[in-house]
Amino acid sequence: MVEKDEIVIAGAAGRQVLCGHCGADQDRWRRVLLNSGTSELLGFAAFSPEAIALTCTRCGKMVEFADGALDLRSAPQR
Template sequence: MGFFSEFSKALNGDDAGERYTVAGHSVTCSHCGGTRFHESTALLDGRAASMFGVEWAGGSAVTLTCAKCGHVEWFASGKLVERT
């Protein structure tokens, strides 16, 4: 699922998200303290990639959208993000 569909779920109060850990620690929303999230990915863009039109070749990050308030938590290394 894409970012906007996950964000829409969060805005509409769908709190059926999943719990996650990152590097062995439980993820909690830094805004409301929620513990359920919807996972997605986002491209990381750099100036050089934008200049040459190759944004797609850059890295990506894992985003966790809080199911309670819609706040998005970003994690650069998807290898550390685990659904519990």
């Protein structure tokens, strides 16, 4: 697996993930919790499901994918 915050090229469902705003193909990634206000209030946020957030390296748009839905590989050095 690639390192957190490493610049990656992502794929999902057999297609390359491109930014919906600028069309770029490289992102930084990190794991995020999908917690609700109720789980925060009751102290259960640590048990919330995880997702993968991709942040476009060109424009900064963020998108989330279910954990395990992405194929991440290191982007070539430019």
